[in-house]
Amino acid sequence: xxxxxxxxxxxxxxxxxxxxxxxxxxxxxxxxxxxxxxxxxxxxxxxxxxxxxxxxxxxxxxxxxxxxxxxxxxxxxxxxxxxxxxxxxxxxxxxxxxxxxxxxxxxxxxxxxxxxxxxxxxxxxxxxxxxxxxxxxxxxxxxxxxxxxxxxx
Amino acid sequence: xxxxxxxxxxxxxxxxxxxxxxxxxxxxxxxxxxxxxxxxxxxxxxxxxxxxxxxxxxxxxxxxxxxxxxxxxxxxxxxxxxxxxxxxxxxxxxxxxxxxxxxxxxxxxxxxxxxxxxxxxxxxxxxxxxxxxxxxxxxxxxxxxxxxxxxxxxxxxxxxxxxxxxxxxxxxxxxxxxxxxxxxxxxxxxxxxxxxxxxxxxxxxxxxxxxxx
Numbered sequence: 407x408x409x410x411x412x413x414x415x416x417x418x419x420x421x422x423x424x425x426x427x428x429x430x431x432x433x434x435x436x437x438x439x440x441x442x443x444x445x446x447x448x449x450x451x452x453x454x455x456x457x458x459x460x461x462x463x464x465x466x467x468x469x470x471x472x473x474x475x476x477x478x479x480x481x482x483x484x485x486x487x488x489x490x491x492x493x494x495x496x497x498x499x500x501x502x503x504x505x506x507x508x509x510x511x512x513x514x515x516x517x518x519x520x521x522x523x524x525x526x527x528x529x530x531x532x533x534x535x536x537x538x539x540x541x542x543x544x545x546x547x548x549x550x551x552x553x554x555x556x557x558x559x
Numbered sequence: 560x561x562x563x564x565x566x567x568x569x570x571x572x573x574x575x576x577x578x579x580x581x582x583x584x585x586x587x588x589x590x591x592x593x594x595x596x597x598x599x600x601x602x603x604x605x606x607x608x609x610x611x612x613x614x615x616x617x618x619x620x621x622x623x624x625x626x627x628x629x630x631x632x633x634x635x636x637x638x639x640x641x642x643x644x645x646x647x648x649x650x651x652x653x654x655x656x657x658x659x660x661x662x663x664x665x666x667x668x669x670x671x672x673x674x675x676x677x678x679x680x681x682x683x684x685x686x687x688x689x690x691x692x693x694x695x696x697x698x699x700x701x702x703x704x705x706x707x708x709x710x711x712x713x714x715x716x717x718x719x720x721x722x723x724x725x726x727x728x729x730x731x732x733x734x735x736x737x738x739x740x741x742x743x744x745x746x747x748x749x750x751x752x753x754x755x756x757x758x759x760x761x762x763x764x765x766x767x768x769x770x771x772x
Contacts, residue, residue, distance in 0.1 A: 488641060489639075489645035491643070491644065491645050491681060492682070492721060492747060493718070494771060496717045496718075497584075497749070497771060498583065498587065501584055501586075502584055514717055515716070515717060516715075516717045517717075519642065542585045543584045543609060544582070544584055544609035548642070
């Protein structure tokens with residue numbers, strides 16, 4: 407058994423230097439916060455959301471389910487997600503958010519790297535809850551956008 | 560005797576080597592069938608969280624006629640996130656029973672497997688490395704490692720067919736042919752992953768499958 411552990415430990419050390427692959431998510435995030443340093447959150451209806459929130463015009467994916475939920479009066483939320491590179495990533499977030507009672511429609515846009523949500527009419531979802539659910543899916547939220555909607559292709 | 564034959568038949572029916580993103584989302588289930596030039600294994604597992612999974616596994620060594628059945632735990636030790644890429648480091652271990660099948664007669668013995676996997680990918684590029692070792696008591700003690708590179712000819716969007724061309728090089732020091740090169744094609748579609756490989760040394764096809772639900 408000792409030999410087994412030693413062999414695998416040796417092989418683990420021989421792996422490509424994954425520790426050097428240090429995506430600059432945090433650095434990127436800090437820069438983004440700086441971009442919005444002058445944003446007036448006091449006058450913001452979503453002042454309870456964290457500093458990473460972008461209350462600019464949000465771009466919602468052009469999907470029939472999202473459009474229908476939006477027409478029914480749901481609030482749209484679009485989160486920029488880090489690490490979403492394949493359909494398994496999309497599936498994970500679709501499954502996690504699809505089970506939630508406060509979500510009317512969900513769509514992960516790999517091209518735009520966004521998680522598109524339309525909440526059920528009257529429902530609310532804080533940034534903290536959103537980030538926690540994305541983390542539960544195995545991914546990480548970069549920014550969250552709420553506000554007036556533009557549908558994009 | 561019937562049990563190992565049934566398990567082996569199940570493994571072969573699924574034939575695989577699909578180690579892409581083994582840990583699912585919290586609450587997710589994944590069926591993995593994996594074949595390399597030495598073994599065919601089937602694993603069904605549940606991910607209680609996005610960081611680890613627990614499952615049952617059957618692994619049939621086709622060269623040495625050894626069947627391993629047991630439980631496996633896989634831990635996503637670290638995931639690095641970027642706007643356009645993702646990297647992962649996994650460790651896994653399995654414990655169970657091993658037995659000779661067919662010509663290799665032996666009583667059941669305790670066996671264990673351990674391994675490490677690392678990958679880095681964008682929507683167009685993929686690099687991975689894995690290494691594993693096993694202790695099958697008197698039946699076998701061996702290790703292997705493999706590295707893979709791949710590229711996608713196009714960026715598939717959500718729900719579209721994703722296609723990858725890959726090349727894997729593996730090293731099994733105890734094998735007759737320690738080094739092998741395996742070109743393969745990988746398809747992702749929705750919850751399913753399918754790989755078709757061709758072992759250049761052994762001149763045989765290998766099929767891998769993974770389904771997430």
